[in-house]
Amino acid sequence: MSDVAIAGYATSGFAGETDKSGNELVLETNMAALDNAGVTREDLDSVMFTGQDPYDGAAISDGQKVATAAAYNKPIMRLQSGGGAAIHQARAKIRAGKADVVTVVAADSVTADPTMLSWSSHEALYHRPFGMNNRQSYGFFTQNYLDGSDVTREDLAATAAKNYEAAAENPDAHRREGYSTEEVLDSDLVVGPLTELMLEPMSYGAAVIVLVSEAAAAELDDVSSYITGTGMATEKYWYREMESRLRQPTLRDAAAIAYDEAGIDAADIDAAEIATYAPSFELLSYEALGFCDEGDGPSLVADNTTAIDGSLPINTSGGPLATSPPNSGGVYRAIAACQQIQGDLGRQSADCVLLADNDMHLGEPARTDALVVLEGGPA
Amino acid sequence: MTDELSQSVGTDEVHGEYKYPFHWDLDFSLNIGETNRRFFEALENKQILGKACPECGDVFVPPQSVCIECYVETDEWIEVEQHGVLESYTVCFFQFEGLPEPPYVTGVIRIDDSTICMMHFIEELEYEEPMDLVDKLNKGDEVEPVWSDDRDGNIFDMDHWRLVE
Numbered sequence A: 001m002s003d004v005a006i007a008g009y010a011t012s013g014f015a016g017e018t019d020k021s022g023n024e025l026v027l028e029t030n031m032a033a034l035d036n037a038g039v040t041r042e043d044l045d046s047v048m049f050t051g052q053d054p055y056d057g058a059a060i061s062d063g064q065k066v067a068t069a070a071a072y073n074k075p076i077m078r079l080q081s082g083g084g085a086a087i088h089q090a091r092a093k094i095r096a097g098k099a100d101v102v103t104v105v106a107a108d109s110v111t112a113d114p115t116m117l118s119w120s121s122h123e124a125l126y127h128r129p130f131g132m133n134n135r136q137s138y139g140f141f142t143q144n145y146l147d148g149s150d151v152t153r154e155d156l157a158a159t160a161a162k163n164y165e166a167a168a169e170n171p172d173a174h175r176r177e178g179y180s181t182e183e184v185l186d187s188d189l190v191v192g193p194l195t196e197l198m199l200e201p202m203s204y205g206a207a208v209i210v211l212v213s214e215a216a217a218a219e220l221d222d223v224s225s226y227i228t229g230t231g232m233a234t235e236k237y238w239y240r241e242m243e244s245r246l247r248q249p250t251l252r253d254a255a256a257i258a259y260d261e262a263g264i265d266a267a268d269i270d271a272a273e274i275a276t277y278a279p280s281f282e283l284l285s286y287e288a289l290g291f292c293d294e295g296d297g298p299s300l301v302a303d304n305t306t307a308i309d310g311s312l313p314i315n316t317s318g319g320p321l322a323t324s325p326p327n328s329g330g331v332y333r334a335i336a337a338c339q340q341i342q343g344d345l346g347r348q349s350a351d352c353v354l355l356a357d358n359d360m361h362l363g364e365p366a367r368t369d370a371l372v373v374l375e376g377g378p379a
Numbered sequence B: 001m002t003d004e005l006s007q008s009v010g011t012d013e014v015h016g017e018y019k020y021p022f023h024w025d026l027d028f029s030l031n032i033g034e035t036n037r038r039f040f041e042a043l044e045n046k047q048i049l050g051k052a053c054p055e056c057g058d059v060f061v062p063p064q065s066v067c068i069e070c071y072v073e074t075d076e077w078i079e080v081e082q083h084g085v086l087e088s089y090t091v092c093f094f095q096f097e098g099l100p101e102p103p104y105v106t107g108v109i110r111i112d113d114s115t116i117c118m119m120h121f122i123e124e125l126e127y128e129e130p131m132d133l134v135d136k137l138n139k140g141d142e143v144e145p146v147w148s149d150d151r152d153g154n155i156f157d158m159d160h161w162r163l164v165e
């Protein structure tokens, strides 16, 4: 079975506004990504499109972007579980011998109320009548975390501020103001203990990544990194014991599969990009991913371990609190992981970077987690 | 929610020079099925029903037609105690279409011995500052339903839940 490399990528960069159409964003970003990878439209075997109808403001929006994604007359597949899941599937296609060059394409250009959009995806009879949406679900999770541990709102704010410090150095990030812990605490309350700056913004832009087989990689000048392991896991939708959700079982399971496949453990990881839509998820992800013992999440922030210049930088891009395009977030996080391996993001080079993505922009219950282990050099 | 950060909460601004506003206005209706229908009918009589798994005995409130763990159909209807425990809760500070004026509290409630939780509004809480509401409740607090006088077989036959005195 051949392994899979990331030959190239491109992003438009992200902001709170765009004056471009989705098609324009896909066209310019896709052309740049193919160019960056050193492949042409003729080389391209298949396209994985990742997005959601509500966030595109149109049904079958991948169909409308066929031409701009260079997918005309090629197999195109749309995945709604996020960019990490799409990368997992693109890699599977290459490993199965069905393709040598596959792109993962995503764009965000449609403005709408994200709470309303996520509300529409929730269970209709028992959850939606109470306004269940992504933010409410983060509120439930975080309140339960604070009530059952010594973690404080200050710990949450310090985690957010850590991410904003990193984002300030990232030209592709959306929020680059470098908000302090105090500013995070003082921003408007949204749900429960969470303030506006403890929650992800709605970002606009596009991201494209080019995956190639080992054989195709050998024909190219260079590739940015290799995917050495992936894992995916999904959970029950209904609310059960919140305790078990705090353990983030899907992230844990996906990590176990990906680490095993890559032949690594948590200690081998130099940096990680994690889809953490509120600081509570980040702190608990440290535990779920094996970066610390249970209950020690906040200490990794307090002692700067996970800061941009720490020994295990997490979300050097600034993470979802700084940049959160719902369709292209996962693909963008994979790009940020590649940039760390190439020394183009963060303050130190990294050989092994973890990408942890999920579809949590729709809400926390029933989330699907996808993990990708990226390593520099030939696998 | 009026400062410049609130762009991530709502989308009030439309830039006519490069945006083309539109909206979806589609009517949907769901078939609720036998299991849900029976639950809602019972609410009209101020009863809360759950359904039990024949294999592991887990009780589901609201009722589910299948036990996720065992993957067998639930077969036994049980009237459960009108008593709940708060698994979690959150205070909403934003105005959401069709929902109460903020702040308001939504609870994740485990009713009787149910293995899953239900959602409802927690009311009758006194507070001075909206933020007080965050500290007003605790995980594990006991709650009870307050029935509406005007019941017609939906989730709001329980008007809200409140802390047990």
Ligand SMILES: [Zn+2]
Pocket: B053, B054, B055, B056, B057, B058, B067, B068, B069, B070, B071
């Ligand atoms: Zn069972």
